[in-house]
Amino acid sequence: MKKILVTGGAGFIGSHLCERLLNEGNEVICLDNYFTGTKRNVVHLLNNPYFELIRHDVTTPFFIEADEIYNLACPASPIHYQYNPIKTIKTSVMGAINVLGLAKRTKAKILQASTSEIYGDPIVHPQVEDYWGNVNPIGLRSCYDEGKRCAESLFMNYHKQNNVRIKIIRIFNTYGPNMHPNDGRVISNFIVQALNNKPLTIYGNGLQTRSFQYIDDLVEGMIRMMSTADDIIGPVNIGNPNEFTMLELATKIIDVTGSGSKIEYFKLPDDDPVQRQPDISLAKKILHNWEPKIQLEEGLIKTIEYFKKIL
Numbered sequence: 013m014k015k016i017l018v019t020g021g022a023g024f025i026g027s028h029l030c031e032r033l034l035n036e037g038n039e040v041i042c043l044d045n046y047f048t049g050t051k052r053n054v055v056h057l058l059n060n061p062y063f064e065l066i067r068h069d070v071t072t073p074f075f076i077e078a079d080e081i082y083n084l085a086c087p088a089s090p091i092h093y094q095y096n097p098i099k100t101i102k103t104s105v106m107g108a109i110n111v112l113g114l115a116k117r118t119k120a121k122i123l124q125a126s127t128s129e130i131y132g133d134p135i136v137h138p139q140v141e142d143y144w145g146n147v148n149p150i151g152l153r154s155c156y157d158e159g160k161r162c163a164e165s166l167f168m169n170y171h172k173q174n175n176v177r178i179k180i181i182r183i184f185n186t187y188g189p190n191m192h193p194n195d196g197r198v199i200s201n202f203i204v205q206a207l208n209n210k211p212l213t214i215y216g217n218g219l220q221t222r223s224f225q226y227i228d229d230l231v232e233g234m235i236r237m238m239s240t241a242d243d244i245i246g247p248v249n250i251g252n253p254n255e256f257t258m259l260e261l262a263t264k265i266i267d268v269t270g271s272g273s274k275i276e277y278f279k280l281p282d283d284d285p286v287q288r289q290p291d292i293s294l295a296k297k298i299l300h301n302w303e304p305k306i307q308l309e310e311g312l313i314k315t316i317e318y319f320k321k322i323l
């Protein structure tokens with residue numbers, strides 16, 4: 013039985029990861045400050061004697077023994093990470109320093125939940141891991157993008173300087189049950205709007221693209237990455253390469269929900285990336301032919317079922 017620490021474990025991705033790790037017979041410590049996550053996401057795990065929930069902010073040090081660490085603590089939706097940008101940077105940077113220090117002391121393996129935002133508004137398409145990106149260092153999204161870029165640098169340097177056993181994954185847009193209904197991300201917004209027969213809010217002309225990955229495919233990729241040999245450190249893209257415009261996404265969600273909603277257009281936020289699609293050749297190679305199994309329509313149906321229950 014491994015003792016596994018998941019920071020940000022009460023959030024959308026973290027809650028699925030904690031459940032899967034427990035189901036595989038591990039002891040799981042979930043650490044969260046509940047900024048965007050909630051106890052509700054993990055309440056069904058509280059009776060499990062091998063699950064422990066700790067309220068803590070990763071910007072201050074903590075002392076826990078662990079064999080593996082998944083570092084997920086950080087708000088992920090633009091409205092949440094822009095709410096207090098300085099705090100977002102502190103969470104990524106000081107959080108990384110604190111978890112890396114912990115990994116150094118305990119000799120734990122540690123995985124960083126990095127992001128496709130590392131590539132900014134990418135000029136290379138699809139995005140390969142050796143592309144360095146096109147990020148505005150002082151723009152609205154920079155608190156998240158540059159915080160995550162600095163965290164990657166910290167992970168790499170703790171590995172080189174202190175032999176910490178690191179893994180870096182770059183997660184592309186992921187969706188599924190346990191997303192917060194007011195999260196502001198496009199899939200949760202569109203589903204909530206469609207179920208309430210309200211207009212779907214497209215920012216810009218709706219021709220910008222994203223590639224959406226269902227949560228189960230991500231969790232599988234994360235666990236496979238953690239179990240790779242110590243010389244495999246990444247960064248590696250984990251995402252679903254099927255690319256859609258926001259207009260196509262809106263039309264699909266209206267169709268699948270059978271909603272009478274119309275579409276309304278709003279101003280595009282500054283620095284909103286025009287296109288995003290992962291090249292997953294490296295993930296397939298190092299993660300034993302890992303690839304996404306759940307395509308958009310199937311994933312949307314599962315996610316819509318969840319929102320119907322909680323709304």
Ligand code: NAD
Pocket residue numbers: 019020021022023024025026043044045046047048049050068069070071083084085086087088089103107125126127128182183184185186187
């Ligand atoms: P989320 O907002 O649902 O989860 C983040 C969790 O971190 C929340 O439970 C929140 O309360 C917690 N948290 C935030 N600041 C904290 C702090 N200072 N101390 C302790 N806990 C803190 O978002 P998510 O979608 O589950 O994302 C999880 C991780 O994956 C994040 O690091 C995010 O950057 C990364 N990621 C997500 C996506 C995606 O599409 N969902 C894409 C790329 C990367």
Ligand code: UDP
Pocket residue numbers: 089090185196197198199201202213214215216220222258280281284285
């Ligand atoms: N978006 C939109 N309507 C919404 C929310 C988002 O058109 O109600 C757009 C947003 O401008 C972006 C895309 O959808 O182009 C994905 O946004 P999200 O916040 O989900 O993720 P990110 O921009 O971080 O990839």
